Amino acid sequence: NAGVMQNPRHLVRRRGQEARLRCSPMKGHSHVYWYRQLPEEGLKFMVYLQKENIIDESGMPKERFSAEFPKEGPSILRIQQVVRGDSAAYFCASSDINTDTQYFGPGTRLTVL
Amino acid sequence: LAKTTQPISMDSYEGQEVNITCSHNNIATNDYITWYQQFPSQGPRFIIQGYKTKVTNEVASLFIPADRKSSTLSLPRVSLSDTAVYYCLVGTNLNQGGKLIFGQGTELSVKP
Numbered sequence: 387n388a389g390v391m392q393n394p395r396h397l398v399r400r401r402g403q404e405a406r407l408r409c410s411p412m413k414g415h416s417h418v419y420w421y422r423q424l425p426e427e428g429l430k431f432m433v434y435l436q437k438e439n440i441i442d443e444s445g446m447p448k449e450r451f452s453a454e455f456p457k458e459g460p461s462i463l464r465i466q467q468v469v470r471g472d473s474a475a476y477f478c479a480s481s482d483i484n485t486d487t488q489y490f491g492p493g494t495r496l497t498v499l
Numbered sequence: 500l501a502k503t504t505q506p507i508s509m510d511s512y513e514g515q516e517v518n519i520t521c522s523h524n525n526i527a528t529n530d531y532i533t534w535y536q537q538f539p540s541q542g543p544r545f546i547i548q549g550y551k552t553k554v555t556n557e558v559a560s561l562f563i564p565a566d567r568k569s570s571t572l573s574l575p576r577v578s579l580s581d582t583a584v585y586y587c588l589v590g591t592n593l594n595q596g597g598k599l600i601f602g603q604g605t606e607l608s609v610k611p
Contacts (some may be wrong), residue, residue: 390542404548419598423579434598477543487545491542
């Protein structure tokens, strides 16, 4: 049973470009969460999604950031017009409907030049 | 979600038992206690979860006193590969919120 998959593992963007981060949850999981970890800091919750629905986006910056989890395909975290402060590790986690245990992917390390 | 307090860092030697205590004075009736481990440049890895008393799995034990205001993660006979950051989290079932709130964690350093 494959774990949570994220790609790309490393992403380099210049200021002003767009970044798209993808997350495929574990098989059978219908809940996806995105977290961000800035250098030398703990993880911070960003958004919680179920298929085609955003359940909780209280941790998402108000501008430039968006997330989706379509009926088919992976969840996407999109960052428009990236700035240097967006450089961080972005982790995706998934869980199933019956438990509250979240399983994390390996993360995407975004570097903004 | 209940706030947690745990030591910033701990040192240990190979073969020792390590106990990391977490305080969560405001834990709610429906809250579970969950511990994660994170190695550098990797995602957090679920270790153990409990509600009360004692829980044990192949990796660790979790001790929770009757008042549930604290919990202790016990790692038996640590090795160098157990060097990592350990996070204590308290929260309810995902159906009532879902998000995990991570604190600073405890940086465990295991020495030879």
